Amino acid sequence: MERITARLTAPATPSAPALVLRPWEPADAPALLALRGDDALRRWTSLTVEDEGGAASWVREQRRGWETGERFAFAVAEEGAPPVGHVVLKGPAPGAPSAEVGYWTAARARGRAIAPRALEALTEWAFAVFAADGLARLELVHQTDNEASCAVARKCRYELTGLLPAEPPAFPRDGHVHVRTREA
Template identity: 50%
Template sequence: MSVTLRAAPTVTAPGLLLRCWRDDDVDALVEAHRDPELRARTRNPLTTPAQARRWVDGNRQGWAAGRRFSFAVCEPTSDGDRVVGCVLLKDVVPGRADAEVGYWTAGPARGRQVAPRAVDAVSRWAFTRFAATGLARLELLHQLDNPASCRVAEKSGFPFVEVLPARPPFPLDGHRHVRHHR
Protein backbone atom coordinates (compact mmCIF):
# COMPACT_ATOMS: atom_id res chain seq x y z
CA MET A 1 0.00 0.00 0.00
CA SER A 2 1.22 3.50 -0.73
CA VAL A 3 -0.15 6.70 0.71
CA THR A 4 0.13 9.96 -1.13
CA LEU A 5 -0.84 13.18 0.64
CA ARG A 6 -1.36 16.14 -1.67
CA ALA A 7 -3.93 18.87 -2.03
CA ALA A 8 -6.32 16.14 -3.18
CA PRO A 9 -5.27 13.05 -1.20
CA THR A 10 -5.30 9.66 -2.83
CA VAL A 11 -4.70 6.25 -1.31
CA THR A 12 -3.96 3.09 -3.23
CA ALA A 13 -4.60 -0.56 -2.53
CA PRO A 14 -3.95 -3.49 -4.86
CA GLY A 15 -6.02 -2.78 -7.97
CA LEU A 16 -7.74 0.25 -6.43
CA LEU A 17 -7.40 4.02 -6.32
CA LEU A 18 -9.15 5.86 -3.48
CA ARG A 19 -9.64 9.56 -4.12
CA CYS A 20 -11.85 12.51 -3.24
CA TRP A 21 -15.29 12.54 -4.82
CA ARG A 22 -15.63 14.65 -7.96
CA ASP A 23 -18.50 16.26 -9.84
CA ASP A 24 -18.13 13.72 -12.62
CA ASP A 25 -18.95 10.92 -10.13
CA VAL A 26 -22.61 11.97 -9.87
CA ASP A 27 -23.92 9.48 -12.44
CA ALA A 28 -21.91 6.63 -10.88
CA LEU A 29 -23.33 7.49 -7.45
CA VAL A 30 -26.91 7.43 -8.68
CA GLU A 31 -26.26 4.14 -10.51
CA ALA A 32 -24.68 2.52 -7.42
CA HIS A 33 -27.63 3.58 -5.28
CA ARG A 34 -30.08 1.81 -7.63
CA ASP A 35 -28.87 -1.46 -6.10
CA PRO A 36 -31.55 -2.80 -3.69
CA GLU A 37 -28.96 -4.09 -1.20
CA LEU A 38 -27.20 -0.73 -0.98
CA ARG A 39 -30.52 1.10 -0.70
CA ALA A 40 -31.57 -1.18 2.16
CA ARG A 41 -28.37 -0.45 4.09
CA THR A 42 -28.13 3.29 3.42
CA ARG A 43 -30.09 5.81 5.44
CA ASN A 44 -30.23 8.33 2.59
CA PRO A 45 -30.03 6.69 -0.83
CA LEU A 46 -29.08 9.02 -3.65
CA THR A 47 -31.85 8.68 -6.22
CA THR A 48 -31.36 11.82 -8.31
CA PRO A 49 -28.39 13.68 -9.79
CA ALA A 50 -29.28 16.71 -7.62
CA GLN A 51 -29.04 14.59 -4.45
CA ALA A 52 -25.73 13.12 -5.62
CA ARG A 53 -24.32 16.59 -6.37
CA ARG A 54 -25.28 17.80 -2.87
CA TRP A 55 -23.65 14.68 -1.42
CA VAL A 56 -20.41 15.34 -3.35
CA ASP A 57 -20.48 18.98 -2.19
CA GLY A 58 -21.03 17.84 1.40
CA ASN A 59 -18.02 15.59 1.16
CA ARG A 60 -15.88 18.50 0.01
CA GLN A 61 -17.07 20.43 3.06
CA GLY A 62 -16.13 17.49 5.28
CA TRP A 63 -12.61 17.47 3.87
CA ALA A 64 -12.35 21.24 4.30
CA ALA A 65 -13.48 21.01 7.93
CA GLY A 66 -10.92 18.27 8.59
CA ARG A 67 -13.38 15.97 10.37
CA ARG A 68 -14.97 13.79 7.69
CA PHE A 69 -13.02 12.19 4.85
CA SER A 70 -14.94 10.32 2.16
CA PHE A 71 -13.06 8.45 -0.55
CA ALA A 72 -14.41 7.25 -3.87
CA VAL A 73 -13.12 3.70 -4.31
CA CYS A 74 -12.22 3.28 -7.97
CA GLU A 75 -10.88 0.60 -10.25
CA PRO A 76 -8.57 1.95 -12.94
CA THR A 77 -9.83 1.52 -16.51
CA SER A 78 -8.33 2.30 -19.90
CA ASP A 79 -10.24 5.61 -20.00
CA GLY A 80 -9.95 6.75 -16.37
CA ASP A 81 -11.49 4.97 -13.43
CA ARG A 82 -14.77 3.36 -12.41
CA VAL A 83 -16.39 4.00 -9.00
CA VAL A 84 -16.95 0.70 -7.18
CA GLY A 85 -17.47 1.89 -3.63
CA CYS A 86 -16.91 4.39 -0.88
CA VAL A 87 -14.92 4.44 2.36
CA LEU A 88 -15.56 7.14 4.90
CA LEU A 89 -13.53 8.22 7.92
CA LYS A 90 -15.73 10.29 10.23
CA ASP A 91 -15.69 12.03 13.58
CA VAL A 92 -11.99 12.88 13.41
CA VAL A 93 -11.31 15.35 16.21
CA PRO A 94 -7.81 16.41 17.33
CA GLY A 95 -7.12 15.04 20.80
CA ARG A 96 -9.83 12.39 20.51
CA ALA A 97 -8.53 8.83 20.40
CA ASP A 98 -11.25 7.28 18.26
CA ALA A 99 -13.01 7.79 14.93
CA GLU A 100 -15.34 5.68 12.81
CA VAL A 101 -14.90 3.99 9.44
CA GLY A 102 -17.86 3.28 7.20
CA TYR A 103 -18.10 1.94 3.68
CA TRP A 104 -20.32 0.68 0.90
CA THR A 105 -19.59 -1.38 -2.18
CA ALA A 106 -21.40 -1.12 -5.50
CA GLY A 107 -23.26 -4.29 -6.44
CA PRO A 108 -21.01 -5.37 -9.35
CA ALA A 109 -17.91 -5.09 -7.12
CA ARG A 110 -19.15 -7.29 -4.26
CA GLY A 111 -17.39 -10.57 -3.65
CA ARG A 112 -14.10 -9.38 -5.14
CA GLN A 113 -12.43 -8.19 -1.92
CA VAL A 114 -12.86 -4.52 -2.87
CA ALA A 115 -14.23 -3.49 0.54
CA PRO A 116 -11.54 -5.16 2.69
CA ARG A 117 -8.74 -3.72 0.53
CA ALA A 118 -10.27 -0.23 0.58
CA VAL A 119 -11.13 -0.21 4.31
CA ASP A 120 -7.63 -1.43 5.18
CA ALA A 121 -6.02 1.25 2.98
CA VAL A 122 -8.05 4.11 4.47
CA SER A 123 -7.42 2.80 7.99
CA ARG A 124 -3.67 2.83 7.40
CA TRP A 125 -3.95 6.32 5.89
CA ALA A 126 -5.95 7.53 8.90
CA PHE A 127 -3.39 6.29 11.40
CA THR A 128 -0.53 7.74 9.34
CA ARG A 129 -2.27 11.08 8.96
CA PHE A 130 -3.85 11.51 12.42
CA ALA A 131 -1.85 9.49 14.97
CA ALA A 132 0.12 12.60 15.91
CA THR A 133 -3.15 14.34 16.83
CA GLY A 134 -4.20 11.45 19.08
CA LEU A 135 -6.03 8.98 16.82
CA ALA A 136 -5.40 5.52 18.25
CA ARG A 137 -8.55 3.54 17.50
CA LEU A 138 -10.99 3.10 14.62
CA GLU A 139 -14.46 1.60 14.95
CA LEU A 140 -16.51 -0.12 12.26
CA LEU A 141 -20.20 -0.61 13.12
CA HIS A 142 -22.87 -2.64 11.36
CA GLN A 143 -26.25 -4.21 12.05
CA LEU A 144 -26.52 -7.88 13.03
CA ASP A 145 -28.37 -8.72 9.83
CA ASN A 146 -25.30 -7.84 7.75
CA PRO A 147 -22.86 -10.77 8.01
CA ALA A 148 -20.98 -9.53 4.93
CA SER A 149 -19.89 -6.46 6.92
CA CYS A 150 -18.65 -8.75 9.69
CA ARG A 151 -16.43 -10.49 7.15
CA VAL A 152 -15.19 -7.18 5.73
CA ALA A 153 -14.36 -5.93 9.24
CA GLU A 154 -12.40 -9.05 10.13
CA LYS A 155 -10.51 -9.08 6.80
CA SER A 156 -9.67 -5.38 7.26
CA GLY A 157 -8.08 -5.88 10.68
CA PHE A 158 -11.15 -4.94 12.78
CA PRO A 159 -11.83 -7.78 15.23
CA PHE A 160 -15.30 -8.09 16.78
CA VAL A 161 -15.57 -6.40 20.19
CA GLU A 162 -19.21 -6.34 21.27
CA VAL A 163 -22.89 -6.34 20.41
CA LEU A 164 -24.52 -2.91 20.57
CA PRO A 165 -28.22 -2.43 21.31
CA ALA A 166 -30.42 -0.95 18.59
CA ARG A 167 -30.72 2.82 18.69
CA PRO A 168 -32.14 5.30 16.18
CA PRO A 169 -31.67 5.44 13.28
CA PHE A 170 -30.64 1.74 13.40
CA PRO A 171 -33.59 -0.58 14.08
CA LEU A 172 -31.53 -3.67 14.95
CA ASP A 173 -28.75 -4.54 17.34
CA GLY A 174 -25.30 -4.21 15.84
CA HIS A 175 -21.67 -5.19 16.08
CA ARG A 176 -18.74 -2.99 17.03
CA HIS A 177 -15.40 -3.94 15.47
CA VAL A 178 -12.26 -2.07 16.52
CA ARG A 179 -8.81 -1.61 14.97
CA HIS A 180 -6.02 -0.12 17.05
CA HIS A 181 -3.04 1.85 15.83
CA ARG A 182 0.01 -0.38 16.09
Protein backbone atom coordinates in the same frame (compact mmCIF):
# COMPACT_ATOMS: atom_id res chain seq x y z
CA MET B 1 -4.91 20.44 6.13
CA GLU B 2 -1.70 20.34 4.19
CA ARG B 3 -0.46 17.04 5.63
CA ILE B 4 -3.50 15.15 4.43
CA THR B 5 -3.01 13.25 1.20
CA ALA B 6 -6.15 13.06 -0.87
CA ARG B 7 -5.24 10.08 -3.05
CA LEU B 8 -4.56 6.57 -1.81
CA THR B 9 -4.04 3.27 -3.57
CA ALA B 10 -4.69 -0.34 -2.73
CA PRO B 11 -2.37 -2.71 -4.56
CA ALA B 12 -3.49 -5.13 -7.23
CA THR B 13 -4.01 -8.76 -6.38
CA PRO B 14 -3.56 -11.77 -8.70
CA SER B 15 -7.27 -11.57 -9.55
CA ALA B 16 -8.06 -7.84 -9.26
CA PRO B 17 -6.53 -4.56 -10.45
CA ALA B 18 -5.23 -1.86 -8.13
CA LEU B 19 -7.70 0.53 -6.54
CA VAL B 20 -7.58 4.30 -6.39
CA LEU B 21 -9.14 6.06 -3.39
CA ARG B 22 -9.73 9.77 -3.88
CA PRO B 23 -12.15 12.44 -2.71
CA TRP B 24 -15.55 12.37 -4.38
CA GLU B 25 -15.82 14.78 -7.32
CA PRO B 26 -18.85 16.42 -8.95
CA ALA B 27 -18.21 14.29 -12.05
CA ASP B 28 -18.94 11.18 -9.90
CA ALA B 29 -22.60 12.12 -9.42
CA PRO B 30 -23.87 10.08 -12.43
CA ALA B 31 -22.09 6.93 -11.16
CA LEU B 32 -23.60 7.52 -7.74
CA LEU B 33 -27.05 8.01 -9.22
CA ALA B 34 -26.70 4.70 -11.08
CA LEU B 35 -26.59 2.96 -7.68
CA ARG B 36 -30.04 4.13 -6.60
CA GLY B 37 -31.62 0.76 -7.38
CA ASP B 38 -29.09 -1.27 -5.35
CA ASP B 39 -31.27 -2.98 -2.73
CA ALA B 40 -28.30 -3.92 -0.53
CA LEU B 41 -27.14 -0.31 -0.33
CA ARG B 42 -30.66 0.75 0.59
CA ARG B 43 -30.83 -1.90 3.29
CA TRP B 44 -27.39 -1.52 4.87
CA THR B 45 -26.51 2.16 4.42
CA SER B 46 -28.02 5.60 4.79
CA LEU B 47 -27.23 6.41 1.15
CA THR B 48 -30.44 7.74 -0.36
CA VAL B 49 -29.89 9.26 -3.77
CA GLU B 50 -33.02 9.51 -5.89
CA ASP B 51 -32.15 12.01 -8.62
CA GLU B 52 -29.36 14.09 -10.14
CA GLY B 53 -29.82 16.85 -7.58
CA GLY B 54 -29.59 14.35 -4.72
CA ALA B 55 -26.43 12.82 -6.15
CA ALA B 56 -24.81 16.23 -6.57
CA SER B 57 -25.83 17.18 -3.04
CA TRP B 58 -24.37 13.96 -1.61
CA VAL B 59 -21.05 14.61 -3.37
CA ARG B 60 -21.02 18.21 -2.06
CA GLU B 61 -21.60 16.89 1.47
CA GLN B 62 -18.63 14.54 1.16
CA ARG B 63 -16.43 17.38 -0.10
CA ARG B 64 -17.61 19.62 2.76
CA GLY B 65 -16.36 16.97 5.19
CA TRP B 66 -12.86 17.38 3.75
CA GLU B 67 -13.10 21.17 4.07
CA THR B 68 -14.14 21.02 7.74
CA GLY B 69 -11.89 18.08 8.65
CA GLU B 70 -14.87 16.29 10.21
CA ARG B 71 -14.92 13.39 7.75
CA PHE B 72 -12.74 12.18 4.93
CA ALA B 73 -14.76 10.34 2.30
CA PHE B 74 -13.04 8.55 -0.56
CA ALA B 75 -14.54 7.28 -3.80
CA VAL B 76 -13.12 3.83 -4.54
CA ALA B 77 -12.44 2.94 -8.18
CA GLU B 78 -10.24 0.90 -10.43
CA GLU B 79 -7.91 3.20 -12.39
CA GLY B 80 -9.82 5.10 -15.06
CA ALA B 81 -13.22 3.63 -14.11
CA PRO B 82 -16.18 5.18 -12.27
CA PRO B 83 -16.41 4.66 -8.50
CA VAL B 84 -17.63 1.27 -7.29
CA GLY B 85 -17.31 1.97 -3.59
CA HIS B 86 -16.88 4.38 -0.75
CA VAL B 87 -14.77 4.46 2.41
CA VAL B 88 -14.89 7.17 5.04
CA LEU B 89 -13.07 8.24 8.20
CA LYS B 90 -15.47 10.07 10.52
CA GLY B 91 -14.61 12.30 13.43
CA PRO B 92 -10.83 12.38 13.68
CA ALA B 93 -10.16 15.24 16.06
CA PRO B 94 -6.98 16.48 17.70
CA GLY B 95 -6.63 14.75 21.06
CA ALA B 96 -9.41 12.26 20.35
CA PRO B 97 -8.16 8.69 20.72
CA SER B 98 -10.79 7.19 18.42
CA ALA B 99 -12.65 7.78 15.17
CA GLU B 100 -15.09 5.76 13.08
CA VAL B 101 -14.73 4.18 9.66
CA GLY B 102 -17.40 3.09 7.21
CA TYR B 103 -17.65 1.67 3.71
CA TRP B 104 -19.91 0.33 1.01
CA THR B 105 -19.54 -1.20 -2.43
CA ALA B 106 -21.77 -1.30 -5.48
CA ALA B 107 -23.32 -4.63 -6.47
CA ARG B 108 -20.97 -5.02 -9.45
CA ALA B 109 -17.97 -4.74 -7.09
CA ARG B 110 -19.02 -7.19 -4.42
CA GLY B 111 -17.12 -10.44 -4.08
CA ARG B 112 -13.95 -8.96 -5.59
CA ALA B 113 -12.19 -7.96 -2.34
CA ILE B 114 -12.72 -4.27 -3.06
CA ALA B 115 -14.17 -3.43 0.37
CA PRO B 116 -11.38 -5.07 2.41
CA ARG B 117 -8.62 -3.61 0.23
CA ALA B 118 -10.13 -0.13 0.40
CA LEU B 119 -10.77 -0.39 4.16
CA GLU B 120 -7.21 -1.55 4.76
CA ALA B 121 -5.83 1.40 2.75
CA LEU B 122 -8.06 3.82 4.68
CA THR B 123 -7.06 2.28 8.02
CA GLU B 124 -3.34 2.55 7.32
CA TRP B 125 -3.78 6.13 6.10
CA ALA B 126 -5.86 7.17 9.14
CA PHE B 127 -3.31 5.83 11.61
CA ALA B 128 -0.39 7.34 9.69
CA VAL B 129 -1.96 10.79 9.30
CA PHE B 130 -3.71 11.17 12.66
CA ALA B 131 -1.45 9.25 15.08
CA ALA B 132 0.37 12.46 16.04
CA ASP B 133 -3.03 13.89 17.05
CA GLY B 134 -3.63 10.91 19.36
CA LEU B 135 -5.64 8.57 17.12
CA ALA B 136 -5.10 5.05 18.41
CA ARG B 137 -8.43 3.31 17.78
CA LEU B 138 -10.81 2.97 14.86
CA GLU B 139 -14.38 1.75 15.28
CA LEU B 140 -16.50 0.15 12.61
CA VAL B 141 -20.24 -0.28 13.20
CA HIS B 142 -22.66 -2.32 11.10
CA GLN B 143 -26.03 -3.99 11.56
CA THR B 144 -25.79 -7.39 13.21
CA ASP B 145 -27.45 -9.13 10.28
CA ASN B 146 -24.96 -7.73 7.74
CA GLU B 147 -22.72 -10.78 7.54
CA ALA B 148 -20.71 -9.42 4.61
CA SER B 149 -19.66 -6.33 6.59
CA CYS B 150 -18.75 -8.55 9.52
CA ALA B 151 -16.51 -10.61 7.21
CA VAL B 152 -14.81 -7.48 5.83
CA ALA B 153 -14.19 -6.20 9.36
CA ARG B 154 -12.63 -9.49 10.44
CA LYS B 155 -10.50 -9.70 7.30
CA CYS B 156 -9.12 -6.23 8.09
CA ARG B 157 -8.36 -7.18 11.72
CA TYR B 158 -11.22 -5.21 13.27
CA GLU B 159 -12.17 -7.27 16.31
CA LEU B 160 -15.82 -7.62 17.34
CA THR B 161 -15.99 -5.91 20.74
CA GLY B 162 -19.63 -5.16 21.42
CA LEU B 163 -23.25 -4.82 20.51
CA LEU B 164 -25.14 -1.54 20.08
CA PRO B 165 -28.91 -1.48 20.56
CA ALA B 166 -31.01 -0.20 17.68
CA GLU B 167 -31.70 3.56 17.58
CA PRO B 168 -34.37 4.11 14.91
CA PRO B 169 -34.67 5.72 12.50
CA ALA B 170 -30.93 6.17 11.79
CA PHE B 171 -30.02 2.71 13.13
CA PRO B 172 -33.10 0.51 12.78
CA ARG B 173 -31.39 -2.71 13.91
CA ASP B 174 -28.89 -3.73 16.56
CA GLY B 175 -25.29 -3.19 15.53
CA HIS B 176 -21.91 -4.84 15.91
CA VAL B 177 -18.98 -2.71 17.03
CA HIS B 178 -15.60 -3.78 15.65
CA VAL B 179 -12.37 -2.13 16.78
CA ARG B 180 -8.86 -1.95 15.43
CA THR B 181 -6.09 -0.34 17.42
CA ARG B 182 -2.94 1.22 16.07
CA GLU B 183 0.06 -1.03 16.33
CA ALA B 184 2.78 0.49 18.48
